[in-house]
Amino acid sequence: MTAGLAGAWAVVLPADAAAIPGLWQELAGECRRLRVDAARTEAIRLCAEEIATNIVRHAYAGRPAGEMRVRLAVRGDGAVVLAFEDEGAPFDPTAHVEAPVPGRAEDLDLGGLGIRLVRGFAQDMRYERVGSTNRLALVFAGG
């Protein structure tokens, strides 16, 4: 349980919207197996679906269909790490600039809402581009 993110990926899915409900089924089982508490399980679901949606919509646009790999692991300090990999276009969500939320619904620009939620629910977010692979790790601190 103290391993980092090396080793076999827990889930490999096509980067397709139809795969997203299945991703949550896989992660729910993994959260139960790893005894992740309810609040973090909920945060993990939301973040996983937002990141997966981003990959489905943008990563392989104009490219051949691809896949996403998702893994969940518990670190030695009790934090849960949710990691994503894809071979789509480079995209660094940690560099994403948040649009300000204006005061009136009619003026609102909803761009970046998913990333804003991920930033709010995960305690840490790290991105790296390794060769042709996007690697994103989200950390959900324990306790």
Add this chain to the structure above:
Amino acid sequence: MQMSVEKLPDAVTRVVLSGQLDIAGAAQVELPFSTVTAKNERVVIDVAEVDYVASIGLRLLVGAARTVSRRGGKLVLCNVSPSVSRVLEISGLVALLPSFPTLGEAVAAVTADAPA
């Protein structure tokens, strides 16, 4: 995801959503939901039975709030669960999607005179 609509006194429309407002859920109710919110000016969305909202669900709600507010009306939420409330807070959309603990308070909010 299911949706039902109830007409209340004072031209208030109560829209009851139940289920999960994720990609699949939002797609299921998008058309009827947008149709109802486009035709009414005092709208209360009752989310007592909604236990999960993703960004796509927030977009649906804000889109409706925008439509209603553009026509001088008001859209609010009621019976928000703690987990949905947390998503609203983190999204920064609390001011745009006001929520009230009870249906009565939500109805009072949409029937109150708009500030000049």
